[in-house]
Amino acid sequence: MRRIPPYQTFKFKITALLVLMVMLASVLVGGASLVVAEREMRAVIGNQEMATLAGAAAYLDRDISSKQQVLRVLAEGLQATPVPHGQVQAQLEQRSGLRDEFANVAALDRHGQLIANLQDRRMVGKLNSHGRQFFRDTLAVRDSVVSAPFRSVLTGRPVVAVTQPVLGAAGAIDYVLVGTIDLQRPAFAGQLQALRGHASGKLFIVAADGTTVYHPDPTRLLAREAPGSLAHAALSGPDGWRVDLQDQGRATMLAHTRLKRVDWTIALAMPLQDVFAGMDGVRLRALGTAALAALLAGLLGWWLMRAMLAPLYQLYGRVLALGRAEGDVEQFNSARRDEFGQLSRAFYQVSRQHQTAERNLQRLATTDPLTGAHNRRMFDEFFPQALKRAIRAGQQIGLAVLDIDHFKDINDNHGHQAGDAVLVQFADRLRQAVRSTDTVARIAGDEFVIVFEHLDAAHDVNLLGEKVVAAMKAPFNVNGKALEVTASIGIALTTELPADVEKVMLAADQALYCVKAAGRNGFAVNCVGAERMLSVRDFGAPAKADKKPTWPSSRL
Numbered sequence: 001m002r003r004i005p006p007y008q009t010f011k012f013k014i015t016a017l018l019v020l021m022v023m024l025a026s027v028l029v030g031g032a033s034l035v036v037a038e039r040e041m042r043a044v045i046g047n048q049e050m051a052t053l054a055g056a057a058a059y060l061d062r063d064i065s066s067k068q069q070v071l072r073v074l075a076e077g078l079q080a081t082p083v084p085h086g087q088v089q090a091q092l093e094q095r096s097g098l099r100d101e102f103a104n105v106a107a108l109d110r111h112g113q114l115i116a117n118l119q120d121r122r123m124v125g126k127l128n129s130h131g132r133q134f135f136r137d138t139l140a141v142r143d144s145v146v147s148a149p150f151r152s153v154l155t156g157r158p159v160v161a162v163t164q165p166v167l168g169a170a171g172a173i174d175y176v177l178v179g180t181i182d183l184q185r186p187a188f189a190g191q192l193q194a195l196r197g198h199a200s201g202k203l204f205i206v207a208a209d210g211t212t213v214y215h216p217d218p219t220r221l222l223a224r225e226a227p228g229s230l231a232h233a234a235l236s237g238p239d240g241w242r243v244d245l246q247d248q249g250r251a252t253m254l255a256h257t258r259l260k261r262v263d264w265t266i267a268l269a270m271p272l273q274d275v276f277a278g279m280d281g282v283r284l285r286a287l288g289t290a291a292l293a294a295l296l297a298g299l300l301g302w303w304l305m306r307a308m309l310a311p312l313y314q315l316y317g318r319v320l321a322l323g324r325a326e327g328d329v330e331q332f333n334s335a336r337r338d339e340f341g342q343l344s345r346a347f348y349q350v351s352r353q354h355q356t357a358e359r360n361l362q363r364l365a366t367t368d369p370l371t372g373a374h375n376r377r378m379f380d381e382f383f384p385q386a387l388k389r390a391i392r393a394g395q396q397i398g399l400a401v402l403d404i405d406h407f408k409d410i411n412d413n414h415g416h417q418a419g420d421a422v423l424v425q426f427a428d429r430l431r432q433a434v435r436s437t438d439t440v441a442r443i444a445g446d447e448f449v450i451v452f453e454h455l456d457a458a459h460d461v462n463l464l465g466e467k468v469v470a471a472m473k474a475p476f477n478v479n480g481k482a483l484e485v486t487a488s489i490g491i492a493l494t495t496e497l498p499a500d501v502e503k504v505m506l507a508a509d510q511a512l513y514c515v516k517a518a519g520r521n522g523f524a525v526n527c528v529g530a531e532r533m534l535s536v537r538d539f540g541a542p543a544k545a546d547k548k549p550t551w552p553s554s555r556l
């Protein structure tokens, strides 16, 4: 039988299906978990960034607030003991702590004229800041203001200014103290840099008008941010974080919050790829786990399939053995309660039906349908073998050829059906007359044969002929009518003959011919017996009962 390629086997297909299903399930579950985890992680990271920014904003608010406080305390001191404008410079220089707090502290009279400058007293009188917005605002609100960032004329560095008006005795503004904060001073930049969190994070501060207050790239300081930039995005939305922005072609997470003391927004931008770098590893591990699970499932599936399909392979082996006539169909009558048991029992039933049909066919092929006796075909197969068996066993075998006398007349006078009924009864009587080991066959219309087996040498062969003749003595019952039926019988014996089928049959035929020639209704063992029978009839024995042959057999 043709061998199935391994990849076409049911086992392989089920295993492949199992592997695919496990992989699919792993990918689906893993993928869904990753999506959820990623979303959760975004929220966690976003909230972390917001907390960082809140800390940074609080730090800046405190810083500016403390600087305003320093100036306020200074202003209150100067108000308590008013000094002429010319001595303000000396007052400032006496407060050594001011240099730690500010890049520079200056004083402007009500017209914006520089009346004191801590960093460089030579500038006094040479500068007027009347046009500066923070100066005008301070005069307008009569209180401390924080300026927009600008480049200091005095230091050339980007700064913001914190102001504090000093009031005169009449309550009017006498002069304005201006403390500048260097936006590039290392302490300020260092603090903000430390707050940016992720290495690739970019922390920046932008004023409400779009001017950059702080940026890790010094060239961006004081620059106006264009619409579409991250700074613009931070200014345009409420405090919070988002992941839908691009920065230099890279998806970016932006968190931003407004300061309380000044109208600044502090923001932190980070490439999403860096934020979720850990997720790539998780993704890879999830994939690896899925592949490993699929492999294990495949191996387990293969092993399970082998174990589960073992009964099927056993069944297959039994069918093959049965095909080689090595097995018994009974072994398929399985008691298993599963599908394999069902299949085996179904095969068993079909095989049994097949066997029965075969036997019926065999029987039909070897049986005469009218009389139920064996037919010519069976006799032709059987007799040569019976002859051989008898010769091997050193036994005699007798072959009787029988012909119903004047059967044509029965047909003609009583009808064909009556003829059939005679044939059936004739066969029945023959079977009852002989032993069960003897074989009766109908070989032509009204011609029968009997094979007598297991005859020992001393057996009186005449008894065989007598038995058959006696069996036909009683009238036949045909449609309620009694009918006298006789037969002519020619018998041949093997011990007297060479073991040759043709010759045995010829001898029996010759004996039959002799009986017929002698007037029918009797038997002869070979020809001599027929002659004796003829002589009996010649002696005038008209009644059927008188025709019983009592003579000994002769030899050819």
Ligand SMILES: Nc1nc2c(ncn2[C@@H]2O[C@H](COP(=O)(O)OP(=O)(O)OP(=O)(O)O)[C@@H](O)[C@H]2O)c(=O)[nH]1
Binding pocket: 370, 403, 404, 405, 406, 407, 408, 409, 411, 415, 416, 417, 418, 419, 420, 423, 444, 445, 446, 520
């Ligand atoms: N009813 C019936 N008749 C059959 C059957 N087969 C053959 N016959 C008839 O049997 C008759 C046989 O006749 P024969 O053997 O020639 O002659 P017979 O009348 O027996 O004459 P003898 O043998 O010389 O006594 C024929 O008429 C056949 O048609 C059958 O199955 N049924």
